[in-house]
Amino acid sequence: MKKIIVLTGAGVSAESGINTFRDADGLWEGHDVMEVATPQGFHKNPELVLNFYNERRRQLFNVFPNEAHKSLALLEEHFDVSIITQNVDDLHERAGSTKVIHLHGELLKARSIHNPNSIIDWKTDIKIGDLSEDGKQLRPHIVWFGEEVPLLEKAANITQTANILIIIGTSMQVYPAASLIHYVSRNTPIFFIDPKPNINQTDFNGLTIIQASAAKGVPVLVSDLIAKEG
Incomplete structure (x- = not known):
């Protein structure tokens, strides 16, 4: 898988x-x-x-999980999915995702x-x-500013195993979380979903930018990935 x-x-x-x-x-x-x-x-x-x-x-x-959270949970039926989030809420879990790492706490x-x-x-x-x-x-x-991110090493190790990387709703400007994109193997497909993407497509091989909100872009991508997996 x-x-x-x-x-x-x-x-x-x-x-x-x-x-x-x-x-x-x-x-x-x-x-x-x-x-x-x-x-x-x-x-x-x-x-x-x-x-x-x-x-x-x-x-x-x-508040309640939106279509992005629900679609990511659905993805688990077809792929081995791990979510690494900068968010401190529990919406991924409430939507049904089972493997979630909270980099910045809960x-x-x-x-x-x-x-x-x-x-x-x-x-x-x-x-x-x-x-x-x-x-x-x-x-x-x-995890407050100036404190160590205790789960960063675990997140980096998990990111290295990616066959596909999906980035959603983050500017990729907050470090050390933003550094995780550099842990995927070369030529790993990367999907970046954001209404105002600020990532340079030429900086990464296999990068696909989806200019959309999470609630609109994620369900479309998930449906496409599931269809291709057949």
């Missing part, structure tokens, strides 16, 4: 109504990135940071401020005084 690796970014979730966090002015929901997405910001004002992610977490219960998990490996499921607000098993304050299980 052919191996398809899918890299997804904020553009996939945006069509389900999830804001893409960072606006054109560099603010995240009206906050400076350094205030809400760094260890220093958390140390300075933990309540502000917890409330920021509490709002994001609450929003998850009012909103529905929390972890100890002392031990990054002490991770638990968490679906409600995190408050000051909520403690992990080691007695330390809980924080969102989110």
Whole structure:
């Protein structure tokens, strides 16, 4: 069975109504990135940071997978599919995808401020005084700026196995996630789906650019891939 690796970014979730966090002015929901997405910001004002992610977490219960998420789940019936996402929501899983790596963490998990490996499921607000098993304050299980991306090596190793690479809804400007495209073997077919693609077709062999939103472009590509597999 052919191996398809899918890299997804904020553009996939945006069509389900999830804001893409960072606006054109560099603010995240009206906050400076350094205030809400760094260890220093958390140390300075933990309540502000917890409330920021509490709002994001609450929003998850009012949104649903879109056609892009559903089509990727359907792809598993015909291919060995692994999704590597920069998104911290659970929409891929709710659509039915079974192998999902969250490079930047997950909103529905929390972890100890002392031990990054002490991770638990968490679906409600995190408050000051909520403690992990080691007695330390809980924080969102989110990879903040300046922190290591613990699953990057695993994602890179999986990307190397791709027979087909699909990139959806990401600018490919956020590193280290953007570096994953360089791990596929030469001449591996690459499909790039984005309404405003900013990738140079001459930079990669076998690159096909699909200028469309995720919800429109992904179902078409999935149907085509399934039909060709026969």
